[in-house]
Amino acid sequence: GAVVSQHPSRVICKSGTSVKIECRSLDFQATTMFWYRQFPKQSLMLMATSNEGSKATYEQGVEKDKFLINHASLTLSTLTVTSAHPEDSSFYICSARDAGRGADWDTQYFGPGTRLTVL
Amino acid sequence: GDSVTQMEGPVTLSEEAFLTINCTYTATGYPSLFWYVQYPGEGLQLLLKATKADDKGSNKGFEATYRKETTSFHLEKGSVQVSDSAVYFCALSFNQAGTALIFGKGTTLSVSS
Numbered sequence: 001g002a003v004v005s006q007h008p009s010r011v012i013c014k015s016g017t018s019v020k021i022e023c024r025s026l027d028f029q030a031t032t033m034f035w036y037r038q039f040p041k042q043s044l045m046l047m048a049t050s051n052e053g054s055k056a057t058y059e060q061g062v063e064k065d066k067f068l069i070n071h072a073s074l075t076l077s078t079l080t081v082t083s084a085h086p087e088d089s090s091f092y093i094c095s096a097r098d099a100g101r102g103a104d105w106d107t108q109y110f111g112p113g114t115r116l117t118v119l
Numbered sequence: 120g121d122s123v124t125q126m127e128g129p130v131t132l133s134e135e136a137f138l139t140i141n142c143t144y145t146a147t148g149y150p151s152l153f154w155y156v157q158y159p160g161e162g163l164q165l166l167l168k169a170t171k172a173d174d175k176g177s178n179k180g181f182e183a184t185y186r187k188e189t190t191s192f193h194l195e196k197g198s199v200q201v202s203d204s205a206v207y208f209c210a211l212s213f214n215q216a217g218t219a220l221i222f223g224k225g226t227t228l229s230v231s232s
Binding site for chain 1: 208221
């Protein structure tokens with residue numbers, strides 16, 4: 001089946017530094033990837049929709065200058081948390097849709113998530 | 120706006136008990152409906168889905184039927200196992216390729232032997 005990887009799985013950084021999280025579709029091409037944030041014991045909140053070759057679409061309330069998203073190829077999207085602060089500590093999850101012919105348009109494949117801790 | 124409401128957890132059951140996790144939705148159109156499962160320490164996995172009214176999704180003994188009249192998509196399993204312990208998310212999505220999933224808050228299921 002379709003596999004999405006994320007790297008790193010865990011990262012601890014100091015306040016004020018930037019952290020980059022990679023999301024890769026390993027065996028399919030994804031024109032659209034999604035970035036979610038999950039707080040403890042809560043649901044996933046969509047942060048932004050990442051489209052290959054164009055600017056990401058951010059949800060209301062998400063700072064696009066703080067959460068930089070780049071989708072440079074059909075298999076890779078990156079989320080950079082700039083000048084991270086403790087309140088940015090969270091579980092970040094990406095998902096991707098298979099853009100291939102015959103693929104289920106409505107099925108999203110999720111990465112395992114990245115646990116970010118900002119000290 | 121569009122939304123998904125799930126029953127509050129945690130749900131605690133003994134092995135072989137019957138499971139129901141309620142899910143209702145509010146939507147302006149005709150969405151596809153999904154159940155995702157998140158096992159401890161892992162990412163979300165699609166459990167089952169239904170794309171139109173009266174469709175029944177099923178997988179691994181779990182079932183859910185798309186009920187347009189009650190705007191519901193309740194998850195059921197006749198006999199749960201310890202290995203079913205996880206967080207279950209109900210979600211919806213519309214018939215557009217760039218549309219993200221809208222999730223419910225998730226329901227934690229704990230099954231004991």
